[in-house]
Amino acid sequence: MANSAKNSFYVTTPIYYVNDVPHIGHAYSTIIADVLARYKRLTGYDVLFLTGTDEHGQKVEKAARDRGLTPQEHCDLMVGPFKELWDRLSISYSDFIRTTQERHIKVVQNIFQKLYDQGDIYKGFYEGWYCIHEETFYPESQLVGGCCPACGREVEWLKEESYYFRSSKYQDRLQAYIKDNPSFV
Ligand SMILES: [Zn+2]
Secondary structure (H helix, E strand, O other), X not given: OOOOOOOEEEEEOOOEEOOOOOOXXXXXXXXXXXXXXXXXXXXXXXXXXXXXXXXXXXXXXXXXXXXXXXXHHHHHHHHHXXXXXXXXXXXXXXXXXXXXXXXXXXXXXXXXXXXXXXXXXXXXXXXXXXXXXXXXXXXXXXXXXXXXXXXXXXXXXXXXXXXXXXXXXXHHHHHHHHXXXXXXX
């Protein structure tokens, strides 16, 4: 990020899931971010405008399997249509990041290691009814005829080892801050 006398401004789109080619919703979010980036540049800001692709998750794995490809092969093929669309729409992004890139993996590992070392992250288990489509757990009471309440697909019982963030460590500080700054939330 440039470190000049100018005010700097950072904007990012969501990093998009590559389980399929881009649709109008991706364009919508990215055009809004582009408008903001262009406006800030016009008013003298040094702008870093990021977009990219999220290449992890079960949806991506499943899409790859359905096409007979490895997840990486599938992602490599999917990134093209995203970049072509941003070119067609003249999106003025500064950087395109892919979560399978070494530079991304390294930074994420460093952040998680730091959090782990200082006791902010711990290992536990989470289990429940899970719908792959929304990547969401649903309580039994919300299921409709044993299926997902959102999309009607079959749910599966999933138990997974998970890392948790020890938010309780910050409870007192957070409560005090919210009390002292009533407009914060
Ligand atoms: Zn569902």
